[in-house]
Amino acid sequence: xxxxxxxxxxxxxxxxxxxxxxxxxxxxxxxxxxxxxxxxxxxxxxxxxxxxxxxxxxxxxxxxxxxxxxxxxxxxxxxxxxxxxxxxxxxxxxxxxxxxxxxxxxxxxxxxxxxxxxxxxxxxxxxxxxxxxxxxxxxxxxxxxxxxxxxxxxxxxxxxxxxxxxxxxxxxxxxxxxxxxxxxxxxxxxxxxxxxxxxxxxxxx
Amino acid sequence: xxxxxxxxxxxxxxxxxxxxxxxxxxxxxxxxxxxxxxxxxxxxxxxxxxxxxxxxxxxxxxxxxxxxxxxxxxxxxxxx
Numbered sequence: 001x002x003x004x005x006x007x008x009x010x011x012x013x014x015x016x017x018x019x020x021x022x023x024x025x026x027x028x029x030x031x032x033x034x035x036x037x038x039x040x041x042x043x044x045x046x047x048x049x050x051x052x053x054x055x056x057x058x059x060x061x062x063x064x065x066x067x068x069x070x071x072x073x074x075x076x077x078x079x080x081x082x083x084x085x086x087x088x089x090x091x092x093x094x095x096x097x098x099x100x101x102x103x104x105x106x107x108x109x110x111x112x113x114x115x116x117x118x119x120x121x122x123x124x125x126x127x128x129x130x131x132x133x134x135x136x137x138x139x140x141x142x143x144x145x146x147x148x149x150x151x152x153x154x155x156x157x158x159x160x161x162x163x164x165x166x167x168x169x170x171x172x173x174x175x176x177x178x179x180x181x182x183x184x185x186x187x188x189x190x191x192x193x194x195x196x197x198x199x200x201x202x203x204x205x
Numbered sequence: 206x207x208x209x210x211x212x213x214x215x216x217x218x219x220x221x222x223x224x225x226x227x228x229x230x231x232x233x234x235x236x237x238x239x240x241x242x243x244x245x246x247x248x249x250x251x252x253x254x255x256x257x258x259x260x261x262x263x264x265x266x267x268x269x270x271x272x273x274x275x276x277x278x279x280x281x282x283x284x285x
Contacts, residue, residue, distance in 0.1 A: 024259075024260050027260050028255055034264075041275075044275075045272075049279055052283055053282050055283045056285045071230060075223055075224075078223050082216070082246070083216065083220070086215065093212065187250055187255050191250055194246050195272070203240065203279060203283055205235065
């Protein structure tokens, strides 16, 4: 009995050593962009938690300031980024399948939607700036201007990268998984905007 | 389901969830519904577009922890 058990154990050990280990595919876009994305989301997240904390300090002032934001503007910007993010992913898939024209078209359209987001965002800021509001107009407006402008600074290089990605997809000379990296960056821009839109524009007690 | 089909379905769901956020936001909504809708949207972006459904599950758990911590933490702070 003891010999059988020992034999079974030996067989199991031999099998475990010979069986191929399950290998997970690497993170889309590469590890470096994921480290960057994690740091970015945590940084924005901490600022947004600080913003939410302000609701406990002066809820009336926060509510009055939030009421001045047009929710529809935020929703339009959300749709522009979400559709752009989906197209960026479809561009990556098209490139993997060797369909260069559809891939380039998808990435170029994502860039155009990113540009539309940027133009719409500036158009949203202007009336508030004309009304004399700014970073020093209270906690709500500090969060609003600082975080949306910081996000805006992430949008601009993303648009440039998507344009380059479209060109590279058309020529089929994108090095390595660079298109995956560009798309992953654009999804990060999307995720951060979803956090901003929810916590600054929508969320209230 | 192919990745292309999954992306199209996810995109349609994301648009629907954004419209739902717009329609349900009101004075009586409170912070939890918007937080839940945002979590669903980010889960779709992460799971489908960032392909977290294919990688080691620990990465998805880590990402979910960071995003849920931010959204649910903000919602909890709003209700204090």
